[in-house]
Amino acid sequence: MWSVKDVYYVSDSTAILAEGMGRALLCQFPEINFNEERIPFVRDAADARKALARILKQSGGRSPLVFCTIVQTEPRLILDSPEIEFFDLLGPVLERLEHCLEAKALREPGFSHQADRLTLARRVDAIHYSIEHDDGTRTREYDKAEIILAGVSRSGKTPVCVYLATQMGYKAANFPLTAEYLDQYQLPQELLKQKQMLVGLTSSPQVLHEFREKRYGGSRYARLDTCTQELEQAQRIFDRYKIPVIATNGRSIEEIAVAAIEALKGARPRGHRG
């Protein structure tokens, strides 16, 4: 077994996809240390030669792994050197797709990231909406929200909302369950009007305690028994109003975001965002 491997993510665009694929694969080998580098914007033969020279200089003789998502044939052939372990992630699939779809692929570099104006405008709007509706602000505009996350302080609402907006284009608001709601086991009217958009976030008392200690160590707010009590009160509110709930502990931001959208899909009729 190799103990260390150099890994390169090479792409005609951002190399974010190549990195995502590489990481999903390499995490299945937790005993090996990987030195990773992204080489984005490799658009032609000259770029490919430069990238190859860089890779060979840095990792020559140690068979680096190269994960490549370039769609054009020529730069790919240049990079596919005998001195590296070359993984062509898109090429073979693209060929099979041409056969399945009975169509010819464009093979235009960076095409997938060319900004479709509508999609871009939608994501930009969603990001601004989510920042402007963070932490219970502007609740009167909740009728524009496509998802609203509720939960106690530090249960992870803000990062998940920001992810939903940035990556998935949803207008995501979030509402903190503070003492005035927890103690009364009720939600405000502005929120109840949009109940079909509402998803609750919960966590374990221990994880919440750790998050809060980091910011306000030693406070009553951060104490384990306070966390336990608030999470129980929040759960009673979610039960009372039949709000779907996602447990966040041990899960990534992506997983919580996708689980929240799935929960909404299950709770309401299927729309165009299905």
Place this chain on the structure above:
Amino acid sequence: MWSVKDVYYVSDSTAILAEGMGRALLCQFPEINFNEERIPFVRDAADARKALARILKQSGGRSPLVFCTIVQTEPRLILDSPEIEFFDLLGPVLERLEHCLEAKALREPGFSHQADRLTLARRVDAIHYSIEHDDGTRTREYDKAEIILAGVSRSGKTPVCVYLATQMGYKAANFPLTAEYLDQYQLPQELLKQKQMLVGLTSSPQVLHEFREKRYGGSRYARLDTCTQELEQAQRIFDRYKIPVIATNGRSIEEIAVAAIEALKGARPRGHRG
């Protein structure tokens, strides 16, 4: 050529990666309409049977495309039905990697998205930092920033910062070049102290004009000549202080984010974030 195809993204985790791969491939066939659906969290044989039944019911007989990133063998074999076009995106690469690395893959479902606590905490901190340092606020804390974007109003600073934080874990601040700086061709001291973290964003007058019209139609602020003048003034500031500049028009949020990081890497000595 097919004019319409059903496409499913099936995964043991969020299916975000399968969707990303699928879209990078399918965008090379712009004349075909694709009906897409994500089927996340397919973790065992029972989940796989349920997913297959759903796919066959909805698209039976029309050979739907299924892009799959499941690492376990059994659910994959269940999904690989003769009635669908099954694309196993990770399986074959994982086998070749086992050979290259002389190691056995874990093949644990959802492993890549299991929240590594350090990475998660880092991203959560970065997101909070970026929201709290949006639009020129708390400039005294710029010493904590890992990247600072500067540009005129509506040049795309906020969405790119949020992306850098959410997806890439960078503490990203942004600073608006308002009239007081543009007219004097200078930047404030707090910003100049962190000049090595600074990247400028620019756009075309036409695109900026359109963005501004959408929000404040008919205003002096949105006028094309105002946009032209402000972008020219901003460019003079970037030139004066030798700040790397990224053109944002026609590019996606991802592309601008990666280009900004590359620009910083080029401008300063290589650090651990390289």
